[in-house]
Amino acid sequence: MTNFTLNRRHILAGMGAAGAVAAFGRPAFANTKVNLGVTRLASHAPSYLAFERGYFKDEGLDVELKFFEAAQPMAVAIASGDADYGVTAMSGGLVSLAEKGAVKVIGGALAEEKGVVGNLLLASTKAYDAGLTSADKLGGHSFGITTAGSSFHYMIHKIAQANNIPLSEITLRPLQKLGAVVGALSTGQIDAWTIQANVANKLLASGAAKQIGVVSDYIPTYQVTTVFTSTKNAGDRAKTEAFLRAYSKAIDDYNAAFVDKTAGADEVDAIAAIMHKYIDMDAPAEEAKETLISGAMRVNKNCALALSSVEDQLNWFKSEGMVNKDINNEILFDTSYVEII
Missing domain, CATH: 3.40.190.10 (Periplasmic binding protein-like II)
Known part of the structure; x- marks a missing residue:
């Protein structure tokens, strides 16, 4: 725990410094190409918000969205380099790719929370x-x-x-x-x-x-989706911290508007309009808005990771013989980027 605390302190200091640079209008790097894996589910709202509102661009990231219909193909794309970052549920395939040294889980996203529709x-x-x-x-x-x-x-x-x-x-x-x-x-x-x-x-x-x-x-603290990337990207601190900063800003927008209901009506409408471009496109805008609001789920602030939940998932994969029993936290997770909850 001591090492983790020290790492977090250094990381937060670094993120603060990078944020100061961004505040003066100079991202750490410009026009870095990034492919982000997404699905057409409301759980990917922060992906679409960060993209449409220019939060990625503010960090110097030129993001292209790559669409998938299941978690496992996204994990394969991250491992092969066809996508740089992904936000989806942990799968047996993802864990096996981590064992091969190809991917790392670096944060959390969608989560079950008592009192919030899930x-x-x-x-x-x-x-x-x-x-x-x-x-x-x-x-x-x-x-x-x-x-x-x-x-x-x-x-x-x-x-x-x-x-x-x-x-x-x-x-x-x-x-x-x-x-x-x-x-x-x-x-x-x-x-x-x-x-x-x-x-x-x-x-x-x-x-x-x-x-x-x-x-x-049944699973009151379930970490439904995680943020993950290639092991190579996990080692690129500037790029990955920039991605997480942009994503976290969009999470705050989404939670305020749809989960905590602290945003104004105009902001709710604006976020619903962005989401409708990617989710429930065939439904009338007002109908889609109501569905998206009524079905909103919490996304963890600053991509915090519910470690006990993902550990339980890992242990289940092992017990079912889907992954090697020798896989441990160090192989699967890089906990240096976000808060552990």
């Missing part, structure tokens, strides 16, 4: 009408995931565990892409799924699904 547990209307009306009845039913070792896989593990249901009694259906899971739930091809509220609320409103639980009841 991921919802849904049953298809077909399954609900047939008796799947609560989480303790999931045994014998099917559940949608993108890939084995995804956040959806982890969430159903925790829900089943809390309800004393062996996970072997739930049929996992890996469908690779978020859109495919949405379609499968809507048509009753799978019985249940967990998803962020902005997506869940649309399924509920359409009559395609029924809510049968709230994930925060």
